[in-house]
Amino acid sequence: MSEKRLNQAIETLKESGVRITPQRHAVLEYLLNSMVHPTADEIYKALEGKFPNMSVATVYNNLKVLREVGLVRELTYGDSSSRFDCNTSDHYHTICNNCGKIVDFHYPPLNEVEALAEQVTGFDVSHHRLEVYGTCPDCQKVGTKKH
Amino acid sequence: MSEKRLNQAIETLKESGVRITPQRHAVLEYLLNSMVHPTADEIYKALEGKFPNMSVATVYNNLKVLREVGLVRELTYGDSSSRFDCNTSDHYHTICNNCGKIVDFHYPPLNEVEALAEQVTGFDVSHHRLEVYGTCPDCQKVGTKKH
DNA sequence: TATTTATTTATAATCTTTACAATTAGTTTA
DNA sequence: TAAACTAATTGTAAAGATTATAAATAAATA
Structure with a gap:
């Protein structure tokens, strides 16, 4: 719905x-x-x-x-x-190294990181992105490599 | 050197x-x-x-x-x-929305995020990546848009 | 030195994305 | 509603990045 x-x-x-x-x-x-x-x-x-x-x-x-x-x-x-x-709500992505599958996960936004980056680099920060890479459950079971 | x-x-x-x-x-x-x-x-x-x-x-x-x-x-x-x-040491990137410039910045590795992602998604996590976007000092001064 | 193997080169092919001009469809105004 | 205007779609070409391939070359080994 x-x-x-x-x-x-x-x-x-x-x-x-x-x-x-x-x-x-x-x-x-x-x-x-x-x-x-x-x-x-x-x-x-x-x-x-x-x-x-x-x-x-x-x-x-x-x-x-x-x-x-x-x-x-x-x-x-x-x-x-x-x-x-399309999901504009705050979330990050987990990506499978093997099959490329993307799974969302929620985590409190890393505002401190943005603040620090702003201080250190002098950038006027707009947003950030974070991705966690690994092997998804399916690929762990199968144990097959992509190529 | x-x-x-x-x-x-x-x-x-x-x-x-x-x-x-x-x-x-x-x-x-x-x-x-x-x-x-x-x-x-x-x-x-x-x-x-x-x-x-x-x-x-x-x-x-x-x-x-x-x-x-x-x-x-x-x-x-x-x-x-x-x-x-080539820099394999732990660091993250700040990227200019306007000119594409990339500046490194250091921040303690976000191990907790990896741990949580692992729990929530069942992935076997290998690494993560984080980028902060914004306008670099040069582009702030000039105030020009790329296109 | 001869032989084997990895690497380089040049080029073609592929793939994703953008550009463009003509056509079509949606919106506004009379 | 019809005419006029504007935005969107379509089909195709073009651009740009990357990969594939085969022949030539260079490095390593025996």
């Missing part, structure tokens, strides 16, 4: 003067319901059935718009393509 | 059975003396004068080898290309 979040997000878009097209709505909805931080291509493939004529460019365009409005964050990890995250 | 670190690194390579070619030596040396976490292309351009016939592929090959041996870390940020870091 993420109906409420979807409606809130649409409200945000309207307030920003952004049109709600079917494709845009679909990308937003998919991201809100997705727990796995999909790549642009994954979103494209997922919506292909519903929008057979949709271009990959549309997915990128919409992700850019959603990012600019603040509804979506772009995450870059070691792998080749960016991942997109 | 990072002579010592260079020699240690070369020792590590020898122990791993990796040949020390002039190009490889140069890439390693450049990374050790660089404070700015260069991209592969920056390394390539920097060594062009010394090795006019060197291929970009060689830079990538060597970075891969150095990474596999544990001498180099690959860092992926929002911008398009990876950056490479």
Whole structure:
């Protein structure tokens, strides 16, 4: 039941003067319901059935718009393509070294780190990001290496 | 005087059975003396004068080898290309939203975060990474936007 | 020195993302 | 509602980073 979040997000878009097209709505909805931080291509493939004529460019365009409005964050990890995250609440990510799976976990925001960085470097700090890497339970069981 | 670190690194390579070619030596040396976490292309351009016939592929090959041996870390940020870091001591990065500059800063390792992530997610945690984003002093002064 | 193996080089190929121009669709105004 | 305006979509090309491949070269070993 993420109906409420979807409606809130649409409200945000309207307030920003952004049109709600079917494709845009679909990308937003998919991201809100997705727990796995999909790549642009994954979103494209997922919506292909519903929008057979949709271009990959549309997915990128919409992700850019959603990012600019603040509804979506772009995450870059070691792998080749960016991942997109709709969950704007404070959380960090755990990433599997083996299969690339991403799992959220909550932890009090590291404000002291930001404060110290600001002091030491003279930066005007806006935000930070933290990722914990390791082997996920599934890959621990199987014990297989990726390549 | 990072002579010592260079020699240690070369020792590590020898122990791993990796040949020390002039190009490889140069890439390693450049990374050790660089404070700015260069991209592969920056390394390539920097060594062009010394090795006019060197291929970009060689830079990538060597970075891969150095990474596999544990001498180099690959860092992926929002911008398009990876950056490479030879400093294996514990430190975090501050990154300028505007110009992309990277500045190191030291902070006690966040072991508690790793421990909690391990508990909550069941991952077998290997390491973590943290970056603080903001506007660097130079860009604060100038007040110019990148695009 | 001859042989084996790793590395380099040059180039092509791949993959992700952006740019662009034409078309289409949504919104506003008359 | 129709006309006019603007934003978004589409299809395709282009850019940029990285990897793959095969031939040539250099290093190590016997």
